[in-house]
Amino acid sequence: MNKSRIFQFCGIMACVFMILLIIFYWDDVGTAHFYLHTAFIRIQATHPTMTNQNQDLSNSKKTAGERITNSEATIIQDNLELMYLENTKGYKGEESSPKMDQAFDEIFQPNFDEKVFELEINSAKTSNELEQIQSERKQKIEDACSDSSIMFSGKNRKFEDIPAKELDHLIVDDRHGIIYCYVPKVACTNWKRIMILLSESLLKQGIPYRDPLEIPRDLVHNSTSHSTFSKFWRRYGKFSKQLMKIRLKKYTKFLFVRDPFVRLISAFRSKFAVQNNDFYNRFARQMLQLYANYTDPPLTVDEAFSAGIKPTFINFIQYLLDPQTEKEQPFNEHWRQVYRLCHPCQINYDFIGKLEGLDEDASYLLKLLKVEKLVQFPSSSRNQTVASWEHNWFAKIPVAWRKKLYEIYKPDFVVFGYPKPRNLLLD
Numbered sequence: 001m002n003k004s005r006i007f008q009f010c011g012i013m014a015c016v017f018m019i020l021l022i023i024f025y026w027d028d029v030g031t032a033h034f035y036l037h038t039a040f041i042r043i044q045a046t047h048p049t050m051t052n053q054n055q056d057l058s059n060s061k062k063t064a065g066e067r068i069t070n071s072e073a074t075i076i077q078d079n080l081e082l083m084y085l086e087n088t089k090g091y092k093g094e095e096s097s098p099k100m101d102q103a104f105d106e107i108f109q110p111n112f113d114e115k116v117f118e119l120e121i122n123s124a125k126t127s128n129e130l131e132q133i134q135s136e137r138k139q140k141i142e143d144a145c146s147d148s149s150i151m152f153s154g155k156n157r158k159f160e161d162i163p164a165k166e167l168d169h170l171i172v173d174d175r176h177g178i179i180y181c182y183v184p185k186v187a188c189t190n191w192k193r194i195m196i197l198l199s200e201s202l203l204k205q206g207i208p209y210r211d212p213l214e215i216p217r218d219l220v221h222n223s224t225s226h227s228t229f230s231k232f233w234r235r236y237g238k239f240s241k242q243l244m245k246i247r248l249k250k251y252t253k254f255l256f257v258r259d260p261f262v263r264l265i266s267a268f269r270s271k272f273a274v275q276n277n278d279f280y281n282r283f284a285r286q287m288l289q290l291y292a293n294y295t296d297p298p299l300t301v302d303e304a305f306s307a308g309i310k311p312t313f314i315n316f317i318q319y320l321l322d323p324q325t326e327k328e329q330p331f332n333e334h335w336r337q338v339y340r341l342c343h344p345c346q347i348n349y350d351f352i353g354k355l356e357g358l359d360e361d362a363s364y365l366l367k368l369l370k371v372e373k374l375v376q377f378p379s380s381s382r383n384q385t386v387a388s389w390e391h392n393w394f395a396k397i398p399v400a401w402r403k404k405l406y407e408i409y410k411p412d413f414v415v416f417g418y419p420k421p422r423n424l425l426l427d
Helices: 003-025 029-044 071-086 098-107 126-148 188-199 231-250 260-271 275-291 301-306 315-320 323-328 338-341 356-369 389-393 399-415
Strands: 170-173 179-181 252-256 351-354
Touching: 003 399, 071 252, 098 179, 126 351, 126 356, 170 188, 170 231, 170 275, 170 315, 252 338, 252 356, 260 315, 260 389, 275 315, 315 399, 338 399, 351 356
Parallel strands: 179 252, 252 351
Antiparallel strands: 170 179
């Protein structure tokens, strides 16, 4: 063993010793120690100075049902992996080497087998037909992203150039190797519930949830309930993007989309057509002042609705078309374009679901992920906005406005394979 290897080994052991000291004073000593041991065994198998016994990694990997939720333990495991990377010869700053890539590949293995499936889908389509649909959707994205005639903001930037705050919609489940980009108004409440259940990130009386619908909505949409890419910066610093890229390479990535104009109708109905104090104060009062000639709108949504004062769908469209709107702040996530939320030209999604075929796509996806025995997607028919309403909702919107609105959301139509709404854009 040469001197450099000895120093590397000593450095790792010193760091491990310090973490052990911290763990012994942790509140949850037993569970944290279990995860530390698991993480250390995984690292031993990849480190060149620790392979004398050539231990079987399978001994340190537990199935989804056997693992115990412990966010602190996850941090410990990740920190140990980072220590190994820092002490691996060939690691230089942000750059990767073949040796480091191989080490990453061995470390980041989600706890499910290779995807060799015998699918039995609750669908009139065969598994081959469903697979073909996914291939076509992915090809649509690839074609749009490579077509130089189709331009939109952020299209040609690299993943490394995406600011952390723009990665807050990418939810990570390390237990099953899943990344979900949630899109508001596209069944995201229930998909977030699925992610919470799978990751066991929330407990009820010390026990992980087993029924997605038991998880309260306020917890579902609380950012602390999820691990997202945007949080990696606080945890990993300069290693963040490298660890994100490894997960993007190894994990199964999915999102769900819907017709962009129908999504706007749904956003208006849920945030402005009913009483919502938060959205009234943040957006509706401004719309009433700018576009509805109310110089001093009521201060609360209760007062406004009692007086019959609320923004119309026309006011909402005016707000979206007003150039000043995004100069003051980016679109809210409920009407922000999907390409800005999920970065389809930088992230190679494995599955693209559509709300128009939600039940079929959800069933297919859960089987692809091999979690259909752990969870079923909740059925939902709660006051859904349907595409057939489009004509009525846009009837009072001038055609010129519709065309401008289409240009704003055109990338979503093109990238995700939705036909141009020609009937709404004709003079």
